[in-house]
Amino acid sequence: MDILLLGSGGREHAFAWKIVNSPKCTKLYVAPGNAGTAEIAENINLAVSDFEGIAQFVKEKNIDMVVVGPEEPLVKGIVDFFQSKGDLKHIPIIGPSKQGAQLEGSKDFSKKFMEKHGIPTAGSQTFTKVNIEKGLEYIDYQETPIVLKADGLAAGKGVLICKTHEEAKDALKEMLLESKFGAASEKVVIEQFLSGIELSVFVATDGHHYRILPEAKDYKRIGEQDTGLNTGGMGAISPVPFADQEFLNKVEKRIVIPTIKGLENEEITYTGFLFIGLMNVNGDPYVIEYNVRMGDPETQAVLPRIKSDFVDLLYAMGTQQLHSYPLEINDFFTSTVVMVAGGYPEDYRKGDIIFGLENLLPESKAKVFHAGTKLSPSGEVLTNGGRVLAITGKGQKLEEALENAYAQVLKINWNGAYFRRDIGQDLLNLKK
Ligand SMILES: Nc1ncnc2c1ncn2[C@@H]1O[C@H](COP(=O)(O)OP(=O)(O)O)[C@@H](O)[C@H]1O
Ligand SMILES: [Mg+2]
Incomplete structure (x- = not known):
């Protein structure tokens, strides 16, 4: 299958890595991609909101499936655009319709949806x-x-x-x-205001059936001990030690099932990932928000834990066959540490040379995902965004996953690089 993936962040590098590792993928294009996706796929110079350009490329290259990473093209209606074209509507496109994307695009819409379908959330x-x-x-x-x-x-x-x-x-x-x-x-x-501990649950759906993917906890603030400004995300871990089976069962019964049924009843087309931001309030889950795509950096912690074929998962979503997809999850822990440019999330520099990318641990221990990077004309990898790299460590225990992630982080550097040293530390005494 020839696949086109839209986006350019760490999330998309993780998607690209899972896709090319599947024997079902014959060719992967990423638009626009980054230096990490360039190593394993072909980057295409198209913006994610250039619907006409994307449509033309899909036709020219006979693409078999399109996967949308970020929310922006979804909220702008890329799925409806594809489905309105006679020669494109047969191509599976992984992402919700414009109306479905309102679950993220409008907080008012999502609150009304939750109220209507009896889904627990703050009043x-x-x-x-x-x-x-x-x-x-x-x-x-x-x-x-x-x-x-x-x-x-x-x-x-x-x-x-x-x-x-x-x-x-x-x-x-x-x-x-x-x-x-x-x-x-x-x-x-x-x-x-809800008081409790936050975590995120990820759902893959074809609009009728669903599979619950591994949950994750992310770290949003720039400073250690969750201080300072909010960022796009400084790290993530999976599984989440305080989300036991009883809690996850409540999430499925009270939130996931009524959400999918609600979409069905309202005839909202939704083929894609649903990211449910939750607050655990004394053991009961409440929805903080929905996002209509995977999270970044949670994806970099969640996808390595998916054991069953990832292209099969995407294709089952895109063809309404998810009920026959056997999802298998790896039982190891993952922890993702994001390395950012100095100054982020305020003003930061771009264009610094990243050193140490040849010093890679084996993938059984750690994986480096690129986020804001690009190749210089002479082939050096340069910083090209606030969040530059996302490094995922694996381990049988959270400690080991963290040790492996940090062992890899310490081999990489550039002028002004910064990362939090306390990812996962708050959870070490709550092991699953
Ligand atoms: N009702 C609430 N009670 C407590 N904290 C909240 C509540 N709603 C949001 N927050 C906090 O604010 C953050 C951002 O809110 P969210 O709805 O996820 O918006 P967005 O991610 O679109 O900025 C949440 O991750 C959470 O920490
Ligand atoms: Mg949020």
Whole structure:
């Protein structure tokens, strides 16, 4: 099968690595890809939102399946675009329809979906400029802290956790009246604060059937002990020691099943991955948010744990055959450590030469996934983004997975490289 994968991050390098390791893949193209995907596949200079360009390429090369990595083209409707073209609609495309992508593209849509289908989540109400007075009043009746969420995509910056009523009211005014997050904050969801520990559960679905993939916990802040600014993600581990079978059964029964049934009942086409951000509140799962694609860097921890054929999984999703796909999971632990450019998530440099990429541990111990990298004309690997590399260690125990990840991290360097040294440390005493 000849496959086209869209995206350029660490998530996509991990997808590409799983795809080319399957005997079912004859050729893989990645658009636009990075220096890591260039080593194992052919990078194509096409932007993920260039639907016409992508369609033309798919026809020219007779592509058999398209896999969409990031949310942006999904929210913009790439799947509907393909399905509206007579000569493309027979090609499996892995990703939800534009309407399905609203589960991530609109917090208000996803809250209404959860309420309608009885899925546990924080209580909330949505307000706009028109009824801001009601919103300010609503805040008065809430217990602090109060969570405010811009409705639309806001690059992970649209959620504010306000400690006082005053702070929440000021934030609501800034979001609705001063367009703090542009069009994304024309609507604001005000919700109850949930206290607990976060984790993420990943589901593959063909719109009717589902398979639950390994869960993961990520590390969002730039600083150790979860301090400092939020980032796209500084690390992840899988499995999650505090997510025991009883908890995961509750997730399946209370969240996964009603979500898939809800999509079916509302006739929302959804062929793709669903990332469910959860809060474990005293042993009960509540949905914090849905994302309509895999997470980055969680993918780099989750995919190595999938033992059964990955291309078969994608194809079963794309052809509504998931009920006959035998998902098998490896029982080892994985831990992913993200190496970032100095200064990230604020201003950072690009174009530094990365040293040590030839010093690789065997894949049985660690795997280096590229995120923000590119090749120089002379073939050197250069930094090309804030998050540069994601290194996944494997081990029979979490400690060993972490040791292997850090052993590999320490062999790699560039001017200004930074990584957190405490990934997984909070969980070491809670072993599964
Ligand atoms: N209701 C809530 N209670 C407590 N924390 C929350 C709540 N909603 C969001 N958060 C925190 O804010 C983070 C970002 O919120 P989320 O809904 O995942 O938005 P996004 O990822 O789109 O920025 C979450 O990972 C969580 O740490
Ligand atoms: Mg989130």
